[in-house]
Amino acid sequence: MIIVLASVGIFTYDRVSLLLRNSAERHIQQTAVQATGKLEALLRQIDTIAAQVATNDSVQRLLMQELDGRRASFGERQSLQQISRNYQAYATGIRSLELYTTDYRRMFPLDDVSLNSRIPDEWISKADREMGGLVWLGLDPTDPDVVIAIRRVRLIDRSFSHGGYLTVRIERSYFELTDSLTEGDGSREAMVLLDEAGHTIASDFPPAAGVEAHLASGDDEVAIGGDSYKAIRQQSATTGWTLAILTPVDYSTEGIAVLRTAIVLAGSIGCLLFLIFTFILSTMITRPILNLMKAMRGARLGSLKPNESTSSTMEINELNHTYNQMVAYLNELIEVVYQKEIIQSRTELKALQAQINPHFLFNTLEAFYWELEEKGEDELARIVVAMSGLFRYVISRPDEDEWVTIRDELDHAERYLQIMEMRMVDRLSWEINVDAASQGVPIPKLLVQPLVENAILHGIEQRTGPGKVLLSIEASKQPGYTAVWVSDDGPGMDEASVLALREALAEGRSLSSKGTGVGLLNVQSRLKLYYGSFTNGLDIRITEGEGASFGFEIPNEHGGTIQREDDLDRGR
Structure with a gap:
């Protein structure tokens, strides 16, 4: 038995020590591959964001304007800064994005620093x-804490001609790869990232260690701080930077001494019987545990199913029973949360849509009153017909009160304008421009009429003499979207009022009676609830003293299917 155990121990020691060395080398190679892949992924992320900024419509438009000799205004440059912040949110390592013209003038950030001075x-x-x-x-x-990347912006509409430069300033900490790759695996690899000039971008060693000089020699084994390391170098095809993986030389042999001691001890106490009984015992315990682990992994992937297997061990059965109870409870919670979210969403949409009805009906009844008071009963038939159409549109069946077509919305807005024309006599005129392709686009009901009402109350009625309301519906510059704009030639708004109005809409609150009322806030809230991230919400355009425009852009394919029984009869 001693001879057999000794022979087995020597053979095992020789073979396992070789396996340990090979395993350590494979681990080092795998770490190098993972680190290179992680670095390339970080570089691709920055490259993608830079490409998106360079091809952004606003960036392209302003660079073409600069190329044509027309300087961008402060407001236009400020809008570019907002675009820059939106893209910076996609990568936490980006400190700043900077845009320059072909003559090295900086477009944003908003200062006069030139590119060749940076x-x-x-x-x-x-x-x-x-x-x-x-x-x-x-x-x-x-x-020295920032890494710079630069790309030349090419103007798409000018045959990809030179339009300017975009620089990306990235934190050095963005390129630290060790924690994300070796966390929890017990390895002791250190990583150093050098640029093409041999300067350190990221390193696990202190600056005083002189890693750059050691790696410049090109040796496979280097001595740093009194310790010997095996160096594996990987060069990035994207940047030309060098990624060095440094592993202590004794890493591949650290387990051999432990192995030798274990073999001697195991042989001395009769490891054969120990292994037999351990195998029997472990099989009894681990098999049900493995089944439970398999069920738990399924739950991690989104499949919450109970574990039906049983075990002869009381503790394992208790664990299994507890897990099954947890699965049942979680499934109940998921269903409850799902139903609550559906109910809450529907309730909010219904409440916001219903909010506009009394507000609009009061204004309509007021117009009806003034008409009867000022013109007598000769025009009563026209008013009744117009108001009947309005009420029929607003007070509809529950299955018809969410989505209509833009054509239906324009018909409703036109009826409202007819009533307001009767009230204001010759002070009101209007024009509706809509292309044929946009008439059938789905839109939530009562989304256009509040903008028309706002244009009359705060635009036409605030000016002296006749006024005009213009409804314009056309295909947006953004493919697959339709733009809806309502304009008036009233006194307009100043910059302070516009800023206050935009802030109020963003915060979901209304201003005083002459700022904005429930109509604009209702439109803004319903746009966000119906379309979410597919729309930017309500937009405002002003020319001081020349009126104001309120509008929005919506996707053409968003919303439910609209089926109207009178589509064929109307012949549109």
């Missing part, structure tokens, strides 16, 4: 040679 001319020339590709330059000369 980075050397040879870096700009390198960006020019790449013809629109993102060029990774290295550390910022003015800030």
Whole structure:
């Protein structure tokens, strides 16, 4: 038995030690591959965001304007800064995005710093040679904690001609890969990322260690801080940067001494019997545990199903029973939350849509009163017909009060304008412009009429003499979207009023009676509830002293199917 155990121990020691070394080498190679993949993913993320900013419609338009000799206004440059902040939210490592014209003037941020004062001319020339590709330059000369990348912006509508430059300033901490790759696996690899010039971008060593000089030698084994490391270098095809994985030399042999001691001890106490009884015992315990683990992994992937297997061990059965109770309880909670969310969403939509009805009916009844008071009963038939159409549209069956077509909304708005014309005599005129392709686009009911009402109450009625309301519905510049605008030639609004109105709409509150009422707030809230992220909500355009325009853009394919029995009879 001693000879057999000794032979088995020596053979096992030799083979397992070889496996440990091979396993350590494979682990190091795998870590290098993972680190390179992680780095490439980080670089692609920055490249994607930079490409999206460079091809943004507003950026392209203002750069073409600058190229034509027309300087961008402060407001236009400020809007670019908002676009920049929106894109920065997609990557936490981006410190700033900077846009420059072809003559190196900065468009945003809003200062007069030039491009050639920020980075050397040879870096700009390198960006020019790449013809629109993102060029990774290295550390910022003015800030050692920032890495700079630059791309040449090409104007799509000008045959991809030169339009300016976009620089991306990224935190150095964005390129620290060790924590995300080696967390929890017990390995001791250190990583160093160097740019093309050999400067350190990210390192697990202190600056005083002189890692750059050691890695510049090109040796496979380097000594840093009195310790020997095996160096594996990977070069990024995107940036030309070098990623070095440094592993302690004794890492591949650290388990051999433990293995030798374990073999000697196991042989001395009769490991054969120990292994037999351990196998029997472990099989009894681990099999039901593995079944339970399998069921739990299924729950992690979204399939909450109970574990039907049983065990002869009381503790395992108790664990299984507790897990099944938890699954049943979670399934009940999921169903309850799902139903509550559906009910809450429907209730909010119904409440917001119903809110407009009394508000509008009061205004309509007031117009009806003034008509009877001022013109007598000769026009009563016309008023009754118009109001009948209004009430029929507003007070409809529950299955018809959510989605209509733009054509239906315009018919409703026109009836309202007819009534208001009777009230205001010759002070009101209107015009409706709509292309044929936009008439059948689905839209929530009572979304246009509040804008018409706002144009009359706060536009036409506030001016002296006749006024005009213009309804314009056409295809948006954004493919698949329709733009709806209601304009008036009233006294307009000043900048302070517009800012206050936009802030109130964003916060979901209404201003005083002359600022905005329930109508605009209702339209803003319903746009967000019906369309969510597919719309930017209510927009405002003003020209001081020349009226105001309120409108929105909605996707053409959003919302339910609209079926009207009178579509064929109306012949539209």
